[in-house]
Amino acid sequence: MTVPMNKLYRPTQEEHARQGFVGALKKYVNGELERDVVRRYHDELAPAFNAKHGHDATNRYEAIPVLEPDPDFQLWCSTVYSSQDLLWETTGETVDRLLPQFDQRAADIEANPKRLGTLQLDPKLELPQPIGSTEIHRQPGGYFYRQSQADLSAALLYMGSVEIYRTAKGFGQIGDPCDTSSGRSLAQMLSGKYPELAPQRVLDMGCGVGAMAMGLKQAWPQAEVHGLDLSAPFVRFAHLWANDLGLELHMRQADAANSGYPDGHFDVIVSQILFHETWHDKLPAIMREAHRLLRPGGVFFNIDTPYQPDRIGIPEQVLNNWQVTNNGEPFWVGFSETAVQKEMLQAGFDPAGVFATYQAIGGGREFFLFGGQK
Amino acid sequence: MSKFDSEERASIVSMMHDPKRARPQFIRNVDMDKVVDALLRLSMEVSVIRDRLDIHEALAEQHGIAADAVESFVATPEIEARRRERRERLVRGVISDLR
Numbered sequence: 230m231t232v233p234m235n236k237l238y239r240p241t242q243e244e245h246a247r248q249g250f251v252g253a254l255k256k257y258v259n260g261e262l263e264r265d266v267v268r269r270y271h272d273e274l275a276p277a278f279n280a281k282h283g284h285d286a287t288n289r290y291e292a293i294p295v296l297e298p299d300p301d302f303q304l305w306c307s308t309v310y311s312s313q314d315l316l317w318e319t320t321g322e323t324v325d326r327l328l329p330q331f332d333q334r335a336a337d338i339e340a341n342p343k344r345l346g347t348l349q350l351d352p353k354l355e356l357p358q359p360i361g362s363t364e365i366h367r368q369p370g371g372y373f374y375r376q377s378q379a380d381l382s383a384a385l386l387y388m389g390s391v392e393i394y395r396t397a398k399g400f401g402q403i404g405d406p407c408d409t410s411s412g413r414s415l416a417q418m419l420s421g422k423y424p425e426l427a428p429q430r431v432l433d434m435g436c437g438v439g440a441m442a443m444g445l446k447q448a449w450p451q452a453e454v455h456g457l458d459l460s461a462p463f464v465r466f467a468h469l470w471a472n473d474l475g476l477e478l479h480m481r482q483a484d485a486a487n488s489g490y491p492d493g494h495f496d497v498i499v500s501q502i503l504f505h506e507t508w509h510d511k512l513p514a515i516m517r518e519a520h521r522l523l524r525p526g527g528v529f530f531n532i533d534t535p536y537q538p539d540r541i542g543i544p545e546q547v548l549n550n551w552q553v554t555n556n557g558e559p560f561w562v563g564f565s566e567t568a569v570q571k572e573m574l575q576a577g578f579d580p581a582g583v584f585a586t587y588q589a590i591g592g593g594r595e596f597f598l599f600g601g602q603k
Numbered sequence: 604m605s606k607f608d609s610e611e612r613a614s615i616v617s618m619m620h621d622p623k624r625a626r627p628q629f630i631r632n633v634d635m636d637k638v639v640d641a642l643l644r645l646s647m648e649v650s651v652i653r654d655r656l657d658i659h660e661a662l663a664e665q666h667g668i669a670a671d672a673v674e675s676f677v678a679t680p681e682i683e684a685r686r687r688e689r690r691e692r693l694v695r696g697v698i699s700d701l702r
């Protein structure tokens with residue numbers, strides 16, 4: 230038996246140990262150290278600000294100069310930045326080593342006339358800017374990077390970085406990257422919320438390397454599952470990996486705002502962490518497109534980051550602002566300040582079904598969920 | 604076969620060291636004493652690991668275990684959890700030196 234595509238991603242013991250260290254480092258700086266900075270702001274810096282100005286800092290613009298000179302804040306910036314570099318360097322080491330094997334395996338699968346599903350690439354697609362030129366998370370080269378048509382490195386780097394987070398939280402297992410459980414729990418959540426839903430055709434917008442789309446197909450084997458993403462290496466990787474899992478998926482490289490599918494084609498359209506990573510000017514057009522693509526009564530359901538300014542404290546806003554400026558999250562603020570409900574209504578979704586809420590998923594972190602029905 | 608040619612390819616690790624990716628300076632008052640503390644702690648821990656490993660390698664050899672057994676070793680969830688805990692302790696120690 231050949232090794233499944235995602236299982237080819239096997240760090241050596243030494244790479245694994247390095248990546249494990251990076252995971253622990255990120256967990257600490259994004260967790261404990263970050264909480265200490267926030268606490269210091271509330272306990273010491275904010276009262277000092279108040280004593281000087283006679284009022285509290287009311288927004289992040291007032292709070293940025295309060296935190297910037299603080300040694301703990303500076304140490305947080307420095308270690309977050311370093312840990313991100315280490316993330317890419319240690320993941321890159323594994324990707325550089327394994328790339329020829331992936332390349333070979335991809336060529337084998339693509340040569341098989343009986344392969345499942347479809348892959349539609351668009352060589353003429355012009356990447357919308359500034360999305361196309363942004364290195365999200367400072368991933369070297371970004372999501373769209375290719376040194377040749379066949380280059381899968383951007384997909385592998387993305388997958389490897391997700392793996393480091395998963396492992397640091399104790400979910401990962403060496404040699405078993407790419408977990409499809411997010412799709413299965415989403416299907417369960419949707420069937421609970423919309424009991425009448427019997428999806429025939431499902432679309433995952435901004436599907437990345439396709440993990441969630443695969444889980445949806447596993448949960449709804451009778452449905453035709455489609456995945457769309459701007460990144461050619463991502464959709465290509467998803468197509469190959471789906472074949473290894475014996476799943477028939479339909480992958481397409483396209484802009485979610487201009488997907489090319491016919492009107493009313495889907496019963497369900499979902500996305501996971503698409504909107505905070507796409508240029509917020511695109512959001513209205515993506516919502517209009519989702520509305521156009523759904524059949525009447527069809528469901529639109531999105532999972533994203535819960536960092537809306539009214540949800541988080543002032544120091545947390547300063548830290549997020551730093552991530553936006555320094556750590557490859559340029560679209561984060563635009564999304565967090567967008568009134569998604571209003572946008573969905575403007576896109577034509579039924580006011581009775583439009584929602585935006587915060588909910589813990591899979592017993593873990595809280596997410597921002599929003600959507601509606603046509 | 605694809606057109607991919609590994610000889611010509613710029614490695615991702617080399618991209619990470621592109622001068623255009625120069626690291627910004629975030630810490631204004633660098634306290635070298637703290638950096639020395641953290642570095643020495645790290646060196647100590649690395650040295651401890653190297654010595655420990657030496658014992659294991661010697662023992663393995665005594666018991667006729669080939670070197671490539673290390674690469675094919677699969678850690679149990681208990682071992683993984685133990686390692687996670689150790690890494691987290693090291694990170695906490697080094698960063699507390701820097702504060």
Ligand SMILES: C[S@@+](CC[C@H](N)C(=O)[O-])C[C@H]1O[C@@H](n2cnc3c(N)ncnc32)[C@H](O)[C@@H]1O
Binds near residue numbers: 435
């Ligand atoms: C953080 S990734 C999320 C991937 C996947 N949904 C997941 O949960 O792992 C965001 C994805 O959105 C894609 N993306 C961003 N803007 C897009 C757009 N306008 N149309 C289609 N895909 C887009 C990116 O290429 C990237 O793969």
